[in-house]
Amino acid sequence: MSFPENRLTLRSSADLATAVPYLIGFHPSDGSIVVIACRDRRIVFAARGDLPAPGTPAHHLRELTAHLVPVVQRQQPITDLAIVGYGAQGHVDPALRVIGDAFTATGLAVRELLRVTEKRIFSLTCDDAACCPPQGTPVDPTTSLVAVHATVAGLVARPDRAAVAGRFTTVDSTRDGIRHATTEATARMTAVETAGSTAVYEVGVLAVRRALRQHDDGIGLSDDEVAWLTVLLTHQPVRDLAVDLTQPHDQHVTFWAEVTRRADEPLVPAPATVLALTAWRCGDGVLAAMAAERALQVDPDYQLAALLLQALHAGLPPSVFEHATTSTHPSPFSPNPNTPSEQE
Template identity: 85%
Template sequence: MSFSENKLTVRSSADLAAAVPYLIGFHPGDGSIVVIACRDRRIVFAARGDLPAPGSPAHPLRELTAHLVPVVQRQQPITDLVIVGYGAQAHVDAALRAVGDAFTAAGLAVRELLRVTETRIFSLTCDDPACCPPQGTPFDPTTSLVAVHATVAGLVARPGQAAVASRFTAIDGAGDGIRHATNDATARMATLKTAGSAAVYEAGMHAVRGALRQHDDGARLTDDEVAWLTVLLTHRPVRDLAVDLTQPHDQHVTFWAEITRRADERFVPAPATVLALTAWRCGDGVLAAMAAERALQVNPDYQLAALLLQALHAGLPPSAVEQAITSTHPNPSTPSLNTPSEQE
């Protein structure tokens, strides 16, 4: 079995368990469940969810499966699935079987159910002690050849979701400079608005192009440059231009993560959403979802972030949102301006 884009071979359950963090972007904690979709022995998709807490009523697990099944079905054609649960037997096994049964009932072949407990793997579908001993199969994800090859291929497995969020969340006590710079940028924007939408768009075009060029050259933006860029991004055509000019590679993911982390709280939604779409286009669905959630945390009505998050949860490709942006604003220099509270 191999990854669809990176030529990494998975030959055993231990290899698969070592590969999961690279499929989803971080090491899953106890209570996680990961559904891996395969097409002719090639991994094409992975989706993660959280199992209900032990002792929970049945309906949260039904809601989880009701979400996961259609998401995976959209990835057709699929030949079979492997489902991996993380945690203690009492918490995981019954839920893992229920999820497997739901996929089987939906017409999808479940090849294997695996539970990972600390450094051992247990199969719920194989009763051959020669390959699946009752005491589990030991594995060390840090020394696995799959982990080594994944790292060489440029894949990243962060320690957990907190490590993903740390890429774009602000550092406490580091915001005084950006707040002053943003106040100045807001005043500058108010003056620029009097010249009309086309003037704002032109300024935004220069700011976005210049900022990406600086980053590509290895230069770090000043607080004044970050503040001006984030204020200009409140003009939707400028934000959509930023989406268009941003390339789907790690360097630009890093750029928008830094802009989101350094932005004044009021102006986080636009760069966080550009970060989300850029990460998604790079195949990092976890970072994409968390960045979109960050945008909505600041502004629950930020429509593009909400659309992006909905598409991510539905298992749709990034092109679905990109097409929506293009169709919404066919002429980018003419739509009306927005204040921070009216973004989207």
């Protein structure tokens, strides 16, 4: 199997398990379940969820399965699936079989059921002791060629979800400077608004272009520049322009993560949503979902972040993001394949 764009080839169950953290962006913890959808031996989609805790009523697992199945089905055409669970045998194996049976019942071929326990991989679908020994197959992501090739290909596997959030989480030690700069930027914005919304937009065009150009040139933004940019982003046409001007590559993901991290708390939703959209377009569903959640944490009514999170949870592709910027459509998303996603 290969990642999209032929970046990496997987030849065994051990390779597949090693690749999972690079598919979802971080190393799954025990209790995680990852469903990997393939098309002609090419990975096209990965969704992660949390298994119900041991001893939880059975309907909780059925509810998780009922959510995962339609999400994966939307990625058609799919030729087969691999499902990987993390944790103890007694907890993971029964859940793997229930989820595998649910997908099989829909007509989807489940090629692999794998459990990862303490750096060993166990197959529930292979009885050949030569390739899948009962004691499991050791896997060490730090020495695996798959990990090396994934890193060279630009794929990143962070230690956990907290490390992903750390890219855009506010740092308290920077608060005083940015608060003072934001107060001044707000007063400046009030003066610009007296000239009308067109004036605000024109100033916003200059600020967004300048900020992205500075970042592309390796020049960081000052507190005053971050504050002015985030104040301007509260004007929806400026925010939408920022989305249009941002390119789907890691450099601009890093830019918006930094702006979100440094923004004064009330102004976080706009840059966090631009970050989410950019990460989504880059195929990083985990970062996209977490950034959208951050926007909604500050402002639960921030519509674009809510629509984006809806799309991510439904397993929809970034090709619908153009529609998401049209706030007059209450639910603009429609099924289409080919985006990594995290299901919470």
